[in-house]
Amino acid sequence: MAVGVEDRILVTGGAGFIGTHTVLQLLKEGFKVSIIDNLDNSVEEAVLRVRELAGPQLSKNLDFYLGDIRNKEDLEEIFSKNKFNAVIHFAGLKAVGESVAYPMRYFDNNLAGSINLYMTMAKYNCKKLVFSSSATVYGQPEKIPCVEDFDLKAMNPYGRTKLFLEEIAGDIQKADPEWKIILLRYFNPVGAHESGRLGEDPKGIPNNLMPYIERVAVGRLPELNVYGHDYPTPDGSAIRDYIHVMDLADGHVAALQKLFRMDFKGCHAYNLGTGQGTSVLEMVAAFKRASGKDIPIKLCPRRPGDATAVYASTEKAEKKLGWKAKYNIDDMCRDQWKWASLNPWGYEGKP
16 A cells, blocks of 8 residues: 555654654655654654644644553543554653663553553554664674664663563564564664754753753753763773664654555564764764864763663665665764754753
């Protein structure tokens, strides 16, 4: 079946960082989109900006529901009012360190919420799913780059929730072959929409590197804590595969279009990354170049649950989804700095 203008996609967690960028690309591709989000780590202003960037015509195809996927009534309400052709499932908590400190919170949010969602999808015969997984399912891989058929062994509760949910998705699909599921294992999403109107705006002290660097650059935080400077890497800092959020958004559109193809069957995982490893200190240097700002750093001990070096093999996504990352780290830092300089206090616009 070709993707038609009548196809309505439910995007859980669609007000978040990756969600907003993906929703915008979906609208531009002609999909109708409904977002459900509990605004736990996001704000409705982000959805208003998606509407603004989409323009008056396309933004008519976007609905927003304030709701929580842990609450069956919220899901029931949205599914009973809409006929969804597929779901892109982003909703969940995503900080490694926080998950080590509060594992129960992660199991409740990520596992219980997703199981509710899958049960409601089955009830309403909506059996196409793109699931937001993570490179954390690889743990500390024995070799890199990470290939999709590696043994999976998450090192922290957040990663385990993603791994459990991948396994649950596989079990659901085996039991009922009508399900078509794509698991997207993202590496480290950074950057922002080129307009500077959409970006990452975590509540509280950021857990991820780039929003943290950005807050130091705009003067909201005094220095950047670099966790781990004695890793067995060229400069001692951890190595990750940073991917521009717009590349990631396009990867979701590619995955969705794959689900709508008659010849697609089963439950399959794809890495979304650049295939390039960049160290934390290299990323700091690139952000300094983009912003012209000094970024004072404080070297701290390693964090529990963090791996030394992780980057993606992207061959499978290139071959099967026809998708490849376009942006490099200088592009990522340029767009992130534009967002930061236009929105130093994020979407709220003031302290």
